[in-house]
Amino acid sequence: MTKPVFNPFDPEFRANPHAFYDALREHDPVHQVPGGLTVLTRYDDVAAVLRSNDYSRDIEKSATPVDTPVANRRRERRSDNAAKSILNLDPPDHTRLRRLVSKSFTPSSIEPLRAMVQRYVDQALDTAEQRVREGGEFELIDDLAFPVPFLVISEMLGMPTTRVDEIREWSQLLTRTLEPTVTLQDLDDTDRAMEQFLPFLSEVIADRRARPGNDMLSALIAAEESGDTMSTAELVTFVVLLYVAGHETTVNLVGNSVLALLHHHDQLVWAREHGLDSNAVDELLRFDGPVQHTVRVPLKPVQFVVGDRTIEVPAGSRVLTSLGAASHDPKVFDEPHRLNLRRPNANKHLGFAAGIHYCLGSSLAKMETQVTIDSLLRRFSRIELAAEPQWRDRLTIRGVDRLVLAVAR
Numbered sequence: 001m002t003k004p005v006f007n008p009f010d011p012e013f014r015a016n017p018h019a020f021y022d023a024l025r026e027h028d029p030v031h032q033v034p035g036g037l038t039v040l041t042r043y044d045d046v047a048a049v050l051r052s053n054d055y056s057r058d059i060e061k062s063a064t065p066v067d068t069p070v071a072n073r074r075r076e077r078r079s080d081n082a083a084k085s086i087l088n089l090d091p092p093d094h095t096r097l098r099r100l101v102s103k104s105f106t107p108s109s110i111e112p113l114r115a116m117v118q119r120y121v122d123q124a125l126d127t128a129e130q131r132v133r134e135g136g137e138f139e140l141i142d143d144l145a146f147p148v149p150f151l152v153i154s155e156m157l158g159m160p161t162t163r164v165d166e167i168r169e170w171s172q173l174l175t176r177t178l179e180p181t182v183t184l185q186d187l188d189d190t191d192r193a194m195e196q197f198l199p200f201l202s203e204v205i206a207d208r209r210a211r212p213g214n215d216m217l218s219a220l221i222a223a224e225e226s227g228d229t230m231s232t233a234e235l236v237t238f239v240v241l242l243y244v245a246g247h248e249t250t251v252n253l254v255g256n257s258v259l260a261l262l263h264h265h266d267q268l269v270w271a272r273e274h275g276l277d278s279n280a281v282d283e284l285l286r287f288d289g290p291v292q293h294t295v296r297v298p299l300k301p302v303q304f305v306v307g308d309r310t311i312e313v314p315a316g317s318r319v320l321t322s323l324g325a326a327s328h329d330p331k332v333f334d335e336p337h338r339l340n341l342r343r344p345n346a347n348k349h350l351g352f353a354a355g356i357h358y359c360l361g362s363s364l365a366k367m368e369t370q371v372t373i374d375s376l377l378r379r380f381s382r383i384e385l386a387a388e389p390q391w392r393d394r395l396t397i398r399g400v401d402r403l404v405l406a407v408a409r
């Protein structure tokens with residue numbers, strides 16, 4: 001048989017990546033793409049790379065530079081004085097920042113926010129239901145999945161509500177830069193957005209330093225470990241990341257999960273009867289998580305064993321760990337393409353990655369998804385797809401653009 005090819009640009013891949021992942025995992029699990037990219041699809045390889053100290057997340061610093069207009073432009077943008085995001089730092093800088101921010105995201109810091117999340121979900125559902133009553137449509141992404149995490153992170157941080165529309169637009173532009181398909185135009189647009197977003201955030205932070213409140217931004221400003229605190233530049237970069245991370249991810253987990261439940265009627269019935277527990281949300285993440293892959297750079301030559309071959313991957317190259325493929329590896333998950341909300345090992349999924357960069361917002365994302373989907377199922381006894389959903393033209397972040405639902409009480 002001819003070897004499978006990793007071509008995430010194929011529209012078929014967007015609609016059903018698992019046929020491609022399965023073929024790669026089975027026939028070429030350490031898939032080398034010309035130009036220095038290695039694609040890993042086996043669970044054990046992906047988990048081991050994410051947990052290993054032999055890899056860097058700081059691609060700009062550690063990877064052999066690529067000479068393309070977008071790569072050159074990215075390097076130019078990064079050479080300014082802005083602080084690097086926690087997501088792109090290696091130890092010891094990563095360790096220091098993660099220690100300072102982690103207290104704000106522990107399950108015990110997040111659980112008290114449940115009532116606030118419920119309030120935003122109920123408001124969004126009330127508005128949507130009213131529109132349906134008046135003959136309009138209910139489009140899950142814009143009407144429910146997007147506004148809730150956005151309002152929640154804004155309220156958590158205590159952000160002024162005056163520039164909500166702009167913040168939303170800036171964050172959306174920023175998430176485009178995470179995609180391998182990013183264009184020079186996207187980078188220009190993002191730079192223009194950042195010219196407004198950064199001074200706005202610096203002002204909010206200066207104000208909060210002077211007048212601390214009972215919000216997460218004040219807690220981050222006050223966070224101190226062994227006499228160490230975050231600088232204003234670090235705080236600004238972190239808040240930007242929270243908007244980006246809190247936006248495109250939870251939104252798509254809600255969208256992908258509702259779609260998965262509509263395609264698995266028995267599981268929808270179970271979810272209605274029992275509500276979603278933590279394990280069920282893990283299974284939804286395993287089944288169709290919003291973050292499909294992440295990249296690491298080996299700091300020294302590394303080896304992978306495939307059958308009787310040892311494949312050497314050079315230092316400075318790019319290793320793409322496919323979280324989506326790993327979470328459907330039949331060696332770890334029985335019948336991986338079946339949604340099973342009671343799967344005993346659902347929480348082994350890699351949808352939040354693993355190792356030192358394991359998603360900081362995992363408790364928040366899971367709680368938001370649980371409240372949102374449970375409330376949707378409680379509100380409407382009939383939920384059906386009213387139109388075929390369109391997958392977004394994105395590769396790193398997987399989700400649908402529009403999910404129009406026909407609903408009734």
Ligand code: HEM
Binds near residue numbers: 291352
């Ligand atoms: C379903 C929703 C979410 C998913 C699937 C998700 C997934 C991920 C993944 C895969 C990573 C690691 C990336 C890598 O190793 O390269 C990550 C990191 C991170 N996530 Fe999330 N995320 C979600 C929601 C959130 C939310 C709601 C927040 C905060 C408001 C958040 C904040 C972060 C932060 C700060 C990091 C960087 C952690 C570090 O580098 O130490 N995420 N997330």
